[in-house]
Amino acid sequence: MALKKTIDVQAAVAIAAAEAIAAKTQGTFGVGGLMLDQHGNVLQSLHNNVIKQGLIFDPTAHGERQLIDWYYAERAKGRDLPPPADITIVTTLDPCCMCSGAILAGGFNVVVAAPDREAGIDHDVSAGFGALPPALRAQAASTFSYPAILGASPYARAASGATPKSFFIGKTISEPTQALCALVFEATSDEVMRLFQTDPPVEQLLDPAMLAPDHPIARTLKQVYPDALTYRCAPLAPDAGLAPFLLRAMARDREHGGDGDAVALLDSFGNLLLCMPGRMAQSGIRSAFMEATRAYAQLRYKLMAGATPERQLEVRRYLGHPKDGTLVFARGPDAGAVSFMNLGAYGSTMEGPLPPDNPRQFQYVLPAIAQQELDAICAAMPPLYSDIIRIHPTQVADRALIDALTRG
Known part of the structure; x- marks a missing residue:
C-alpha cells in the first residue's frame, strides 16, 4: 500500500x-x-488517548510518546525504518516535558x-x-522547529528554533490551521483536567x-502484580521492608535493557500495589516509571470501563x-532526557x-545527582510542573532502605 506523502509543513x-x-x-x-520519514512519507498518524469512555486510560498516552513507542515496536518487528535523526514528528501542540524528554532521548526531530504556555517545553x-x-x-x-x-x-x-528538514518545500503554517490547533486543545483541556480530579478525597x-482474595479488585490487582498487598509500611513512609521488591524489579529492569531502576506505588494506607521494572530493550522510552504509571491507570480503567457508577466509585475508593x-x-x-521524560x-499522572x-509523594532511594541540582531542574520546568503540581522529588528517610539498595 502506498504511503501518504507530504513535503509541505502546512x-x-x-x-x-x-x-x-x-x-x-x-x-x-x-x-x-504524525511521523514522517526523510522523504515526507507519513509513517503513522494518531492522537492523544489519555481519556477513553470518560475515564483515564493512560496518562502517558500523548501523541508524541505513542508515536515514538510505535516506531520502536515496528523496528522490533523487523520493519526497515530510518534512524530517528531522519524522522520528523509533527504535532499540533508544543510538546510537554514528558514528550520532549522522549523525543530527545530517541533523537527525533x-x-x-x-x-502551550502552561506545559509546553517552549512555554515562554x-x-x-x-x-x-x-x-x-x-x-x-x-x-525542535517552530x-x-x-x-x-x-x-x-x-520562525524560531531549528529549520524544518530540507524535504519540506513549504515551511510555514497558515493562521487558520494554527488557530485550529490551539482552539481544539483549549476546547478540551478544562474538561479533561476535571476528570483527573474526580477521585474521592x-x-x-x-x-x-x-x-477478600477472590474480590474482583483484589484478583485483578494480583494479576497485574502478584506481590500486591504483601508489604505494608506506615502511610507515606517506605521502609526497608520494601527493599526485596525493589531489588527484584531492579534485576528485571537490567534484564530488559535498563540500568537497574524500578518504581513502586504505595497507597495511602502504605500497601504495596505495584513494583515495576522498565522495558528499555523494547523501546528506549519504556522506563520503570512509564510502565508503573501506565499499568496502574489501565488497571483502574479495566475495572471501571462499562461498569455502573456504584462499581466505579468502589474501584476509586479501593x-x-x-x-x-x-x-x-x-x-x-x-x-538526562529519560529522567526529564519521567518528571514530565x-x-x-498528577495533572493538578x-x-x-x-508533599513527599515522589520519593527515591538512590540519588543520581545532588538534591540541589535536582531541585533546580524541577524549578525550571514549565508552570504546570513547577508552580501548580510543584514537583519535588525527595530521598526516602529510612536509612536501612537506602543501605539495602546500595548493597544490592
Whole structure:
C-alpha cells in the first residue's frame, strides 16, 4: 500500500489537526500528530488517548510518546525504518516535558504548530529551552522547529528554533490551521483536567488489604502484580521492608535493557500495589516509571470501563489516585532526557496540585545527582510542573532502605 506523502509543513500540520479533532470527539486532550520519514512519507498518524469512555486510560498516552513507542515496536518487528535523526514528528501542540524528554532521548526531530504556555517545553516562546536541563538545550535547539505563522492576527509568529528538514518545500503554517490547533486543545483541556480530579478525597478511601482474595479488585490487582498487598509500611513512609521488591524489579529492569531502576506505588494506607521494572530493550522510552504509571491507570480503567457508577466509585475508593499514596523510585532522576521524560510523565499522572498533607509523594532511594541540582531542574520546568503540581522529588528517610539498595 502506498504511503501518504507530504513535503509541505502546512499540509503536515493539517493532517495532525485532523487527528486533534478526532481526539476532541473521543473526549480526550485535543492534540494530534504524525511521523514522517526523510522523504515526507507519513509513517503513522494518531492522537492523544489519555481519556477513553470518560475515564483515564493512560496518562502517558500523548501523541508524541505513542508515536515514538510505535516506531520502536515496528523496528522490533523487523520493519526497515530510518534512524530517528531522519524522522520528523509533527504535532499540533508544543510538546510537554514528558514528550520532549522522549523525543530527545530517541533523537527525533519535531515540528510544532501551537504553543502551550502552561506545559509546553517552549512555554515562554523564546526557543531558548530554559525549561530543559542545561545539557539538553543545544539538542533541542537543533531539532525542535517552530515554523513561521504568516499574518497579522495574534496567532502570527516568526520562525524560531531549528529549520524544518530540507524535504519540506513549504515551511510555514497558515493562521487558520494554527488557530485550529490551539482552539481544539483549549476546547478540551478544562474538561479533561476535571476528570483527573474526580477521585474521592483521601479520608473516603478504603483499605484494599481488607478485601477478600477472590474480590474482583483484589484478583485483578494480583494479576497485574502478584506481590500486591504483601508489604505494608506506615502511610507515606517506605521502609526497608520494601527493599526485596525493589531489588527484584531492579534485576528485571537490567534484564530488559535498563540500568537497574524500578518504581513502586504505595497507597495511602502504605500497601504495596505495584513494583515495576522498565522495558528499555523494547523501546528506549519504556522506563520503570512509564510502565508503573501506565499499568496502574489501565488497571483502574479495566475495572471501571462499562461498569455502573456504584462499581466505579468502589474501584476509586479501593484504588485511589496515586497522589494520595507514594511513588518510590529505586534511582533518583538525573539530568538526562529519560529522567526529564519521567518528571514530565509524573506531572501528567498528577495533572493538578499535590495534596498539601503529602508533599513527599515522589520519593527515591538512590540519588543520581545532588538534591540541589535536582531541585533546580524541577524549578525550571514549565508552570504546570513547577508552580501548580510543584514537583519535588525527595530521598526516602529510612536509612536501612537506602543501605539495602546500595548493597544490592
